Amino acid sequence: MYSIATLALQDSRKSEWDQFVKDQDDGTFFHLSGWQNVLWHSFQHQPHFLYALQDNRIVGVLPLAEVKSALFGYALVSTPFCVYGGALGPAEVRRALEQAALEIGQRLGVNHVELRYKQAQDNDWITRSQHATFGCTLADDDAAILAGIKKNQRALIRKALQTDLSWHIEQNNDDFYQIYSESLRNLGTPVFSKKLLDELQREFADSTEILTIRHQGQAVSSVFNFYFRDEVLPYYGGGKPIARELKSNDLMYYQLMCHAKRDKACTFYDFGRSKLDSGAYSYKKHWGMQDSLLHYQFKLVKAEQLSNLSPNNPKYQLFIRMWQKLPLSVSRLLGPLLAKYLG
Known part of the structure; x- marks a missing residue:
């Protein structure tokens, strides 16, 4: 056997x-x-x-x-x-x-x-x-990809396309980590050590990439991506507090879809896991993608x-509120000590 x-x-x-x-x-x-x-x-x-x-x-x-x-x-x-x-x-x-x-x-x-x-x-x-994963087949070009997104979400992307936001493909993870760690602090979640990003980029050098949105030269949204076969997986992503106003997160994911199709020959966009009935789950539903348990x-x-290590567990609510009030420097120092056990 x-x-x-x-x-x-x-x-x-x-x-x-x-x-x-x-x-x-x-x-x-x-x-x-x-x-x-x-x-x-x-x-x-x-x-x-x-x-x-x-x-x-x-x-x-x-x-x-x-x-x-x-x-x-x-x-x-x-x-x-x-x-x-x-x-x-x-x-x-x-x-x-x-x-x-x-x-x-x-x-x-x-x-x-x-x-x-x-x-x-x-x-x-x-x-x-308790989680669903989202994804969609990537259409043939930028216009077709945009047309396939649900109407309300498409309108946000159109607005962002008319601004001075610019997108950039990067390998240096410094700006990404600054943005991502701030996003997690604001959510009340400990951030992992930057060493994880370094190791991922070292081990999967040909399969990792960062896409960053900049406003007047400053990074405001950034996403760390994996590539596997003909798929792109935006895995770690976040934005500065101003990202909501700028619609830079929406633009970021759209530009990734276009870039993955046009420049990487990807045919599938894996939007990743979200907890059922969470804010992230609702956000991904607004894109019109298929969800699977x-x-x-x-x-x-x-x-x-x-x-039950879910942030929705009532016994963690006090911890989350306390973490949200930490100075960024402190959350970046303490976060990796806890996050290594929360993978």
């Missing part, structure tokens, strides 16, 4: 792993082997990247990493800081990889094992669908029930 092995940090099978991921219809950017190095070097989250072999050929993969915190608990996740995960391969191989993951979780003594599947699975794991799955190991 097949055997299950663990990918080492420096492993000759990494290229084979990545090719397998790219060949799977449900393979995603977040299944790539490079996340192993990113998670370890950014946060020291111990990876357990499992693969199944048959006749010495990879027939299934499951990226996993430990997230251990005295405050937020201990979990084995596929995959931290990623919106998609879970096992890839034929159904029987996925079930075997899931069982191997559970056995690792039991050996480690984690609270639970979490697999972030996009599609529903035929297994006995607990399924929690995500099927995150869990196995309890030491925990008696699933934890």
Whole structure:
């Protein structure tokens, strides 16, 4: 049949792993082997990247990493800081990889094992669908892309196009991090370390890019993007407080769609995950994109029930309000100490 092995940090099978991921219809950017190095070097989250072999050929993969915190608990996740995960391969191989993951979780003594599947699975794991992912096929040109956006959202973009806002493709992440960290502070959310961006750009040099909107030379909105096969994924994005007035966030995402189609030959725009009934969920619905429920799955190991780390959890509301009042310099200093456990 097949055997299950663990990918080492420096492993000759990494290229084979990545090719397998790219060949799977449900393979995603977040299944790539490079996340192993990113998670370890950014946060020291111990990876357990499992693969199944048959006749010495990879027939299934499951990226996993430990997230251990005295405050937020201990979990084995596929995959931290990623919106998609879970096992890839034929159904029987996925079930075997899931069982191997559970056995690792039991050996480690984690609270639970979490697999972030996009599609529903035929297994006995607990399924929690609290998020949806959004996306659309990219039309042939800028005008057609704009015409495909819902009327009200399209009007905001047209207004922004008539201003002196300019867009720029960048690799330097300094402006992006300043904007993004301020956006998260304003939301009451700790920001991760800038080292994560550095590691992502190092590990995925040909697949990462930053698009920034500037107003009178000053960066006002910026988004950090991934490219995978024929898809573009605007993954981390934010804007200055003035962005709402300038409509610069709206312009930013539209210009990314146009750039990805025109300059990168992308055919699909993955607008990412949002919690159901959240502000981000409503914003993406206004673009007219199709939403699909995500099927995150869990196995309890030491925990008696699933934890709720959502910002909608009432017990975190006081913390969120306090965080929103922090000086930016303090939030940037303290944020990475907490955010590394919130991926």
